[in-house]
Amino acid sequence: MTFVLIESRNRKVLLVTRSAGKARAMLKKGVRCDVWEKDYLFEKVYWKSRVLLLPYMEAEKEYHRQKQIRREDRNRRRSWTN
Numbered sequence: 001m002t003f004v005l006i007e008s009r010n011r012k013v014l015l016v017t018r019s020a021g022k023a024r025a026m027l028k029k030g031v032r033c034d035v036w037e038k039d040y041l042f043e044k045v046y047w048k049s050r051v052l053l054l055p056y057m058e059a060e061k062e063y064h065r066q067k068q069i070r071r072e073d074r075n076r077r078r079s080w081t082n
Helices: 020-028 048-080
Strands: 002-007 011-016 031-037 040-045
Touching: 002 020, 011 020, 020 031, 020 048, 031 048, 040 048
Parallel strands: none
Antiparallel strands: 002 011, 002 031, 031 040
16 A cells, blocks of 8 residues: 555645555645555545544554564574574
8 A cells, every 4th residue: 555645735745655654644634645556546535534544554563563473483493593
């Protein structure tokens, strides 16, 4: 997922990020967040409906948790071989 923060008044792009947390933190009145997946506009999120970003934030946390588990396993295997 890619999050594009756009200023609503003049349609100026403020930020393009893959982090849902960063997108939610920068979301404020007068700014909208377009959620893109590949080349498809998946969803538009406005300041009043910012709770719609919560599932993306949960998915991001789960991804980082799994990544950390893989790192720990890899490091554990490395220490056994030495």
